[in-house]
Amino acid sequence: MSAAVAAARAGCRTLMIERYGFMGGMGTAAGVTNFCGLHANVFGSHQRVVAGVGGELVDRIGALGGLATPHILFGGKIAAQAYDTAAYKLAADTLVVDSGAQILFHAYAVGVQMDDEARIRALFVETKSGRHAVLGRIFIDASGDGDLAAAAGAPFEKGDGDGGMLYPSTMFRVNGVDAARAGDAWNHFGAWMEKAEAEGHRFARKTPIIRPQKNPAEWRANVTQLSNADGSAIDGTDAWQLSAGELQGRRQIADFYQFLRAYAPGFEQSYLLEIAPQVGIRETRRVVGEYQLTEDDVLGCVDFADTIGVNGWPIEAHVAGNVVFKFADVPNVRGYNQLPLRMILPQRVDNLLVAGRCASMTHMGQSAARVTGACFVMGEAAGTAAAQALRHGQRVRDVDVALLQATLQANGAFLGLPGDEGQPIG
Numbered sequence: 001m002s003a004a005v006a007a008a009r010a011g012c013r014t015l016m017i018e019r020y021g022f023m024g025g026m027g028t029a030a031g032v033t034n035f036c037g038l039h040a041n042v043f044g045s046h047q048r049v050v051a052g053v054g055g056e057l058v059d060r061i062g063a064l065g066g067l068a069t070p071h072i073l074f075g076g077k078i079a080a081q082a083y084d085t086a087a088y089k090l091a092a093d094t095l096v097v098d099s100g101a102q103i104l105f106h107a108y109a110v111g112v113q114m115d116d117e118a119r120i121r122a123l124f125v126e127t128k129s130g131r132h133a134v135l136g137r138i139f140i141d142a143s144g145d146g147d148l149a150a151a152a153g154a155p156f157e158k159g160d161g162d163g164g165m166l167y168p169s170t171m172f173r174v175n176g177v178d179a180a181r182a183g184d185a186w187n188h189f190g191a192w193m194e195k196a197e198a199e200g201h202r203f204a205r206k207t208p209i210i211r212p213q214k215n216p217a218e219w220r221a222n223v224t225q226l227s228n229a230d231g232s233a234i235d236g237t238d239a240w241q242l243s244a245g246e247l248q249g250r251r252q253i254a255d256f257y258q259f260l261r262a263y264a265p266g267f268e269q270s271y272l273l274e275i276a277p278q279v280g281i282r283e284t285r286r287v288v289g290e291y292q293l294t295e296d297d298v299l300g301c302v303d304f305a306d307t308i309g310v311n312g313w314p315i316e317a318h319v320a321g322n323v324v325f326k327f328a329d330v331p332n333v334r335g336y337n338q339l340p341l342r343m344i345l346p347q348r349v350d351n352l353l354v355a356g357r358c359a360s361m362t363h364m365g366q367s368a369a370r371v372t373g374a375c376f377v378m379g380e381a382a383g384t385a386a387a388q389a390l391r392h393g394q395r396v397r398d399v400d401v402a403l404l405q406a407t408l409q410a411n412g413a414f415l416g417l418p419g420d421e422g423q424p425i426g
C-alpha cells in the first residue's frame with residue numbers, strides 16, 4: 001500500500017495487486033487492530049517516529065473515528081495504538097486511489113516470467129476473469145511471504161536456522177465488555193490463566209495480550225498459538241498447514257472465550273464480535289538482501305548511512321508456548337534503530353524490491369521490524385526508490401542514496417537523521 005502510493009505520487013504508472021478485496025494485510029485480514037512500531041521511547045519521551053505515507057494512513061483512520069489514543073505498555077517502555085479495521089480499509093482505499101495508483105483486487109500472484117535470471121518480465125495473476133500476465137519494469141514484493149521474490153529465484157531464509165518460525169496466532173475481538181468492571185484487566189489475565197490452569201483449563205501459550213479498542217466495550221485478544229502435531233510452528237506458505245491452523249485457531253478461541261467469561265470480571269456478558277478472516281502469520285520467507293537487519297541492530301539502536309526510516313519496536317519472539325520481549329535499554333537510549341535501504345534490495349534480481357515482514361532481516365531482527373510501523377517505512381522507501389531508478393535508468397540497487405533520502409524527507413518521512421524530531425504523544 002505505501003509502496004504503491006509512493007511510486008504513483010512520484011509519477012510512475014503503478015498497479016497495486018491484492019488477493020483480497022481490501023488492503024491492510026495482517027492489519028485487517030488477520031484482525032491485528034493495533035499499530036506497533038509507530039512510536040519509540042526516545043530517552044523517556046514517547047514519540048511518533050513513523051510519518052510519510054504511514055502517518056497519512058493513520059491520520060485518515062483517525063479522521064474516520066477509527067483510532068484510539070496511544071496506550072503505554074510494559075511499565076512505560078513503549079506505546080502502541082489500537083484502530084478499527086473498517087476505518088483502516090476505507091482510509092487505505094482513499095489513500096491509494098488518491099495517489100493515482102490502479103488497484104487490482106481479487107488477484108492472486110502465482111508466478112513470474114523472467115527475461116533472464118536477474119530480471120522479471122511479467123507477474124502471473126489468477127483472477128475470476130482468468131489468468132493474466134502483468135508486465136512491469138520494476139516489481140515490489142510486499143506479499144509478506146516473499147511470494148514474488150521466491151518465484152523470481154531471489155535467495156531467502158525461513159526460521160531460526162532449524163526451520164523454526166515465529167508462531168502464528170488467530171486474533172479475535174469481543175464486544176459487550178463492562179469496561180468499568182474490567183478495569184485494567186490486561187494486567188491480570190496472566191494470573192487468572194494460572195488459576196484456570198490449576199482448575200483444568202489448557203492454554204496454547206502464556207503472555208496473553210488482551211486490550212480494549214477505542215470503544216471500551218470492545219477488546220481484542222492476541223492469545224492463540226498455532227502449531228503442528230510435532231510442536232513446530234504452522235508454516236504460512238503451506239496450504240495444508242494453513243488449513244489445519246484455521247481450524248485450530250478457532251478451536252482455541254472457543255476455549256479461551258469460555259475462560260474469559262468465567263474468570264474475567266466484566267466479560268460475563270460479552271460476545272464474540274469477530275474471529276479474524278484468516279490466521280495471523282508473523283514470519284515465513286525472509287528474502288536475503290544486501291544487508292540483514294539483526295537483533296543486535298535493534299537492541300543497539302544502530303544507525304545506517306543508507307537509512308530509509310526507523311523502527312522503535314523491541315524484539316518480540318513468539319516461541320513455543322510463550323512470547324519473549326527484549327528491549328533496548330530504554331529510557332536511557334534513543335529507543336529506535338534505523339532501517340537501511342539494503343534490507344529492501346534482494347540479491348540476484350535487479351528489478352525487484354521487497355518490503356515488509358519478508359524483507360531482509362535475521363529471524364530475530366524480523367521479530368521486531370515485522371510490525372506495522374517499519375512495514376510502512378519500507379514500503380514508502382521501496383516505491384520511492386523504484387521511481388528514482390526508473391527516472392535515472394538505473395538498477396534499483398544503484399540508486400543514489402542521498403537523493404533518495406532527500407526525496408523521502410521532502411515527502412515528510414522520518415529517517416532518524418540528526419535534526420529529525422519525532423512527534424511527542426503527550
Ligand SMILES: Cc1cc2nc3c(=O)[nH]c(=O)nc-3n(C[C@H](O)[C@H](O)[C@H](O)COP(=O)(O)OP(=O)(O)OC[C@H]3O[C@@H](n4cnc5c(N)ncnc54)[C@H](O)[C@@H]3O)c2cc1C
Nearest residue numbers: 019025026034036108109143144280281356357370371372
Ligand atoms: C497475530 C498477529 C498479531 C500481530 N500484532 C501486531 C500488533 O499488535 N501491531 C503491529 O504493528 N503488528 C502486529 N503484527 C505484525 C504485523 O501485523 C505484520 O507483520 C505486518 O502486517 C506485515 O505487513 P506486510 O505488509 O509485510 O505483510 P502482510 O500484512 O502479510 O500483507 C501482505 C499482503 O499481500 C497480500 N498477498 C500475499 N500474498 C499474495 C499473493 N500471492 N498475491 C496477491 N496478494 C498477496 C495479502 O493478502 C496482504 O494484503 C501481528 C501479526 C500477527 C500475525
